[in-house]
Amino acid sequence: xxxxxxxxxxxxxxxxxxxxxxxxxxxxxxxxxxxxxxxxxxxxxxxxxxxxxxxxxxxxxxxxxxxxxxxxxxxxxxxxxxxxxxxxxxxxxxxxxxxxxxxxxxxxxxxxxxxxxxxxxxxxxxxxxxxxxxxxxxxxxxxxxxxxxxxxxxxxxxxxxxxxxxxxxxxxxxxxxxxxxxxxxxxxxxxxxxxxxxxxxxxxxxxxxxxxxxxxxxxxxxxxxxxxxxxxxxxxxxxxxxxxxxxxxxxxxxxxxxxxxxxxxxxxxxxxxxxxxxxxxxxxxxxxxxxxxxxxxxxxxxxxxxxxxxxxxxxxxxxxxxxxxxxxxxxxxxxxxxxxxxxxxxxxxxxxxxxxxxxxxxxxxxxxxxxxxxxxxxxxxxxxxxxxxxxxxxxxxxxxxxxxxxxxxxxxxxxxxxxxxxxxxxxxxxxxxxxxxxxxxxxxxxxxxxxxxxxxxxxxxxxxxxxxxxxxxxxxxxxxxxxxxxxxxxxxxxxxxxxxxxxxxx
Amino acid sequence: xxxxxxxxxxxxxxxxxxxxxxxxxxxxxxxxxxxxxxxxxxxxxxxxxxxxxxxxxxxxxxxxxxxxxxxxxxxxxxxxxxxxxxxxxxxxxxxxxxxxxxxxxxxxxxxxxxxxxxxxxxxxxxxxxxxxxxxxxxxxxxxxxxxxxxxxxxxxxxxxxxxxxxxxxxxxxxxxxxxxxxxxxxxxxxxxxxxxxxxxxxxxxxxxxxxxxxxxxxxxxxxxxxxxxxxxxxxxxxxxxxxxxxxxxx
Numbered sequence: 001x002x003x004x005x006x007x008x009x010x011x012x013x014x015x016x017x018x019x020x021x022x023x024x025x026x027x028x029x030x031x032x033x034x035x036x037x038x039x040x041x042x043x044x045x046x047x048x049x050x051x052x053x054x055x056x057x058x059x060x061x062x063x064x065x066x067x068x069x070x071x072x073x074x075x076x077x078x079x080x081x082x083x084x085x086x087x088x089x090x091x092x093x094x095x096x097x098x099x100x101x102x103x104x105x106x107x108x109x110x111x112x113x114x115x116x117x118x119x120x121x122x123x124x125x126x127x128x129x130x131x132x133x134x135x136x137x138x139x140x141x142x143x144x145x146x147x148x149x150x151x152x153x154x155x156x157x158x159x160x161x162x163x164x165x166x167x168x169x170x171x172x173x174x175x176x177x178x179x180x181x182x183x184x185x186x187x188x189x190x191x192x193x194x195x196x197x198x199x200x201x202x203x204x205x206x207x208x209x210x211x212x213x214x215x216x217x218x219x220x221x222x223x224x225x226x227x228x229x230x231x232x233x234x235x236x237x238x239x240x241x242x243x244x245x246x247x248x249x250x251x252x253x254x255x256x257x258x259x260x261x262x263x264x265x266x267x268x269x270x271x272x273x274x275x276x277x278x279x280x281x282x283x284x285x286x287x288x289x290x291x292x293x294x295x296x297x298x299x300x301x302x303x304x305x306x307x308x309x310x311x312x313x314x315x316x317x318x319x320x321x322x323x324x325x326x327x328x329x330x331x332x333x334x335x336x337x338x339x340x341x342x343x344x345x346x347x348x349x350x351x352x353x354x355x356x357x358x359x360x361x362x363x364x365x366x367x368x369x370x371x372x373x374x375x376x377x378x379x380x381x382x383x384x385x386x387x388x389x390x391x392x393x394x395x396x397x398x399x400x401x402x403x404x405x406x407x408x409x410x411x412x413x414x415x416x417x418x419x420x421x422x423x424x425x426x427x428x429x430x431x432x433x434x435x436x437x438x439x440x441x442x443x444x445x446x447x448x449x450x451x452x453x454x455x456x457x458x459x460x461x462x463x464x465x466x467x468x469x470x471x472x473x474x475x476x477x478x479x480x481x482x483x484x485x486x487x488x489x490x491x492x493x494x495x496x497x498x499x500x501x502x503x504x505x506x
Numbered sequence: 507x508x509x510x511x512x513x514x515x516x517x518x519x520x521x522x523x524x525x526x527x528x529x530x531x532x533x534x535x536x537x538x539x540x541x542x543x544x545x546x547x548x549x550x551x552x553x554x555x556x557x558x559x560x561x562x563x564x565x566x567x568x569x570x571x572x573x574x575x576x577x578x579x580x581x582x583x584x585x586x587x588x589x590x591x592x593x594x595x596x597x598x599x600x601x602x603x604x605x606x607x608x609x610x611x612x613x614x615x616x617x618x619x620x621x622x623x624x625x626x627x628x629x630x631x632x633x634x635x636x637x638x639x640x641x642x643x644x645x646x647x648x649x650x651x652x653x654x655x656x657x658x659x660x661x662x663x664x665x666x667x668x669x670x671x672x673x674x675x676x677x678x679x680x681x682x683x684x685x686x687x688x689x690x691x692x693x694x695x696x697x698x699x700x701x702x703x704x705x706x707x708x709x710x711x712x713x714x715x716x717x718x719x720x721x722x723x724x725x726x727x728x729x730x731x732x733x734x735x736x737x738x739x740x741x742x743x744x745x746x747x748x749x750x751x752x753x754x755x756x
Binding site: 008009010011012013014015016017018 | 660661664668688689691692722725726729730733744747748750751754755
């Protein structure tokens with residue numbers, strides 16, 4: 001509530017509306033609700049059952065963690081309580097106990113131990129080891145760790161995660177904040193807050209809920225594909241942690257949750273060595289293998305990851321192989337399909353052009369050859385520049401419109417120097433119209449269609465006036481120009497249908 | 507609906523604004539894509555989004571999810587023809603909003619979140635941080651999500667009325683008077699030392715009493731007008747008031 005109602009009893013205020021003019025103000029209201037507009041403000045909880053609350057350590061999506069002293073055992077523990085009525089539904093209570101149960105089963109030196117699970121005054125809680133020290137996120141704090149140290153932490157954590165996997169528990173929310181470094185410089189995993197018992201039939205998270213922190217979330221989690229979540233999901237998160245330790249930033253971080261999730265699903269992480277060249281190539285290879293989009297390309301288990309990191313630490317050759325040239329090309333092309341197709345097409349046509357020159361069909365390597373070479377080079381360089389422009393302005397229409405218009409102009413220039421309206425390369429116009437539809441913009445589609453038709457008619461007129469040997473008959477060029485419009489129209493129908501389909505899925 | 511619309515044109519004076527309340531505009535249009543209906547629905551959503559947020563959070567959704575979800579729900583509500591399902595004769599905006607949200611949670615949220623969500627609808631400018639801070643002040647209790655929704659609804663409505671009333675008084679340069687006298691709205695008349703308030707504001711005790719009486723009268727009008735914005739006919743205002751009173755005192 002804002003200050004305007006502060007201090008006023010809300011039920012009395014509502015009652016006032018019921019009162020008639022004559023009795024206004026004389027009404028006394030039986031008001032027994034003690035939850036006023038500012039519940040609990042200013043009152044600090046000091047004791048909780050057997051626990052004396054010392055300080056609040058952290059707050060997460062579901063719970064708040066206190067440092068607390070357990071009075072009867074006189075030991076300091078971390079007490080996790082569930083925030084305001086989070087467990088309102090039975091499913092929530094169940095999830096809480098699942099969480100605690102999963103963690104309590106895991107007795108491992110690198111996993112924070114659970115002591116007690118219970119309920120006090122209607123509030124569910126559990127207590128666990130209190131680990132004095134920083135978590136990995138604090139430890140990084142904007143400064144990369146030396147690769148050896150980073151690898152050592154992740155290697156230990158990966159072993160502990162594998163231990164949990166063998167007992168049927170996935171963590172599903174591994175992130176630097178969930179790895180504490182104790183006083184012996186040993187990492188300990190905490191907050192199995194989203195742990196899922198793999199063989200638990202009453203799966204609470206089957207409904208496609210997206211859980212976890214998006215920056216460290218595996219693509220299959222971000223996509224809500226829970227059928228695909230498994231040990232490799234934690235392997236991905238371990239890779240994301242290693243990445244952050246190496247370069248002091250997570251693999252993907254965007255201003256909004258949704259944007260981050262989109263990057264997680266679609267973009268390739270920037271190689272750590274591009275940020276800090278000092279990172280050993282082997283660690284980078286290991287890290288990027290964990291961050292592969294396809295689970296089958298990651299390490300098959302956390303133990304395999306731990307083993308490879310161990311090899312690196314001992315100076316032995318690692319098993320992971322950096323992606324080959326073809327892999328990298330493939331990845332590069334998938335991120336920039338328009339540029340890749342443009343360059344590939346230019347290369348193919350130019351090669352063919354060179355062959356023709358060689359066998360002499362095109363005559364001598366005179367002006368036309370140099371014109372084509374210059375044109376292809378300009379086209380290629382401009383395509384790279386347009387790609388950069390669109391990458392920097394991802395949602396803007398202008399770069400895309402300019403790019404498309406530019407391609408029509410380049411094709412027309414080529415035809416103008418070549419066989420004009422008689423060239424077989426006129427097929428380039430329908431190709432550009434078809435490609436424009438791939439941008440899912442109806443406006444762009446029309447722009448390319450109209451520009452193509454206009455350019456074609458321009459070529460026809462130019463031929464009729466200056467190169468009568470290339471002139472085409474009226475009926476031929478009308479048919480071609482009309483076909484361009486029909487193609488544009490068909491593509492537009494296709495786009496509309498796609499849009500309708502994607503809307504109905506919503 | 508026809509009958510109730512006729513009622514609206516003949517309601518007593520002082521309730522003249524009932525004839526074209528926001529919710530009746532939306533209902534009359536029967537759809538959300540006319541500009542008037544969009545504006546009316548938009549204003550209603552702007553005012554009453556917090557109860558929905560509290561509901562969603564109480565259902566156990568994380569903070570980020572609750573923000574995304576509330577945002578997307580409003581976008582869908584405005585964009586889609588949800589309104590076809592409203593029983594026009596007795597549809598209250600409060601019930602409609604909750605029913606739509608439940609429908610959305612059950613049928614659409616899962617699907618839509620599996621999709622890539624680009625673009626980002628920003629229909630209602632939710633202040634996410636404020637929402638979360640407010641939510642953390644919610645009592646830790648056993649209230650169900652439905653109850654917390656209704657309670658938050660009632661409090662939001664009161665908040666809105668008092669806010670508007672204070673603005674009204676402030677526009678006349680009487681903000682101090684309002685602040686001093688607002689406690690009389692709770693019925694605790696004796697709690698106010700009229701003479702003392704008079705001295706502070708340079709008014710006679712009698713004038714303060716009259717002002718307090720007027721404030722109560724104006725408050726009742728404003729409260730009923732605000733409720734009228736959310737129901738389909740003026741005849742429902744009384745019932746809604748009683749219901750909200752029960753919600754707050756239960």
